[in-house]
Amino acid sequence: MKKILLKDIAQHAGVSTALVSYVLNGLAEEKQVNKVTAARIRKSAKQLNYRPNQIAQSLKTSKTNTIGLVVADIKYRYSTAITSVIESEAKKNNYTVIYGSSNEDLGKFEDLINIFVNRRVDGLILIPVENSQRQIKLLQKNDIPFVLIDRIFPEIATNFIALDNYKAAYDATEHLIQCGHQRIAIVNYRSSLYNLQERNRGYVNALRDNRIKLNRAYMLEIDRLNAMEEVNSSIDKILAMAEPCDAIFFTTATLALHGLSYLNEKGLKVPDDISVFSFDESEAFKLFYCPVTHSVQPYGEMGTMAVQSLVGVIESQKNVKQQITFDARMINGKSCHEK
Amino acid sequence: MKKILLKDIAQHAGVSTALVSYVLNGLAEEKQVNKVTAARIRKSAKQLNYRPNQIAQSLKTSKTNTIGLVVADIKYRYSTAITSVIESEAKKNNYTVIYGSSNEDLGKFEDLINIFVNRRVDGLILIPVENSQRQIKLLQKNDIPFVLIDRIFPEIATNFIALDNYKAAYDATEHLIQCGHQRIAIVNYRSSLYNLQERNRGYVNALRDNRIKLNRAYMLEIDRLNAMEEVNSSIDKILAMAEPCDAIFFTTATLALHGLSYLNEKGLKVPDDISVFSFDESEAFKLFYCPVTHSVQPYGEMGTMAVQSLVGVIESQKNVKQQITFDARMINGKSCHEK
């Protein structure tokens, strides 16, 4: 089946390509096209089932109506949730999303950005990986519109959509304290990522403000590449201490998942033997015998705002800095024992 | 920062744009470009940090190196798993994925395909929605390369990557029978989708082959839009019968998730009170007190094959039909009671 071009329909309607272009792009009024002619053009287009070649349009207008999205790992619940919102919000704004996952690898992160830039995406939504500051600065230097989401670099002035990780962690810790716990462990990834560091800071400060002495041995650091094993051994460690922990604050849902699964395995009961708080939720909590107390992020709003913020930058070409921070919500389950 | 064009680097290297194009596209040998000139060109390109405009390339070559992927719903584990594999396999083959989710809506499914076609994707990988046959036939008529994955239409001859749903369901049912069950319920979506119908057929035939009388009341149909409630009430129903069921075969992981959660709520013990088999797995099973016996699909291979098959069609332009069917694997947990 032969591809129908603009000039085919111009011919069919007996007019020039300019008129066809005007009419099909909704400029009929503005360009004062004769109503009868316009109708004829629209009819021809429909009849011939015309499909504009968006590649040609993009080349001409230097606008692709495409957003590049790079997530850290599509396996994370956060990525899935955010991707889904971003895609639908983008569609509403007449943008298409092209998509890639860095899998926490800096090289792959850079590759994806390059690919997207070569494809002349109009802008990028990024969940950056650790140590990608250089790449982010490069984007700024090249005037490529982008917005960071979830993970941010406080030392770089960028547009971002973030969570107040400090506050969420502070509140989580304080909640455990209010449940009567003093020996609270925190299980976090070993990472320089600001959002994870902030969770540590929230924990530390909540203890301090409640006059509980910080015990560094209660702060466990997990290697991403070996998370399950390290979570398990960490739990063993904090339970075997002279003053064993009676509560654990997991700073991500994945860590909580590993942890709860291991507690199951060891036959420890939540919350009677040990209290648990999870930063972020997991679908898996649904099958745990006890509702897990956890914080939730406003995925929907974050994703929506990311798109709107980016589209704003793209379409205004203004270089306003939009830095939006959301608060987490706490969902009270039954996994924190009232002493 | 001014965009560097081909002619900028031609100028910088003191040659024509043709030579630059040859060299940067790896045709230096073939076009017998002087090695010294070639080196000079490469150096200029690097020095000026040249980024080819892929839009212009695509317009000229009518090749976008883009694959459009439409999943049914990114919230399904299947979608996530497959998306991740497809993206990375596509990248290996030098394709980028543009992505959309139909959310089981026919209108949105058609929209996405149109958008992707207008963008001149080289091909499509589709998890089609119910009743999308017309749209699929349209693609064939327009000679647009595509491959269906997961869900197929047996009445349309297309390339596809599928699972032998019949066999997997047959095996699942037979497993429950071998555990000593006779009153086995099947909980499935109410849907005309072939893959789900096949699961029913596998169930029915396994019963028949094992001389167990089919009881239609044991076959529950769930409305997708109200799944949780309907699963709950279905479970109530089959337990309240004169001859209550002692085993349930859930035909998707989501259904199993709802079911297990409700069994928890009711205080029923798996497998002592009731056996459970899940078609497909869920991360959530990790937190259930008892390892859930389930089938798993070879996501990785299916996704990889989908890309390879599609790329094969795109690049050969041959119209070979590749129909690939995989078998599910069964993971033995402890959720099926040996009577």
Next chain:
DNA sequence: CTGAAAGCGCTAACAC
């Protein structure tokens, strides 16, 4: 070995 130039399909300035 190298360069000039004709498009790919569309938009939009400009002329009539």
Next chain:
DNA sequence: GTGTTAGCGCTTTCAG
């Protein structure tokens, strides 16, 4: 109101 035409940035034929 409408038509002509010059590009957008690249590939590739053809001539030298």
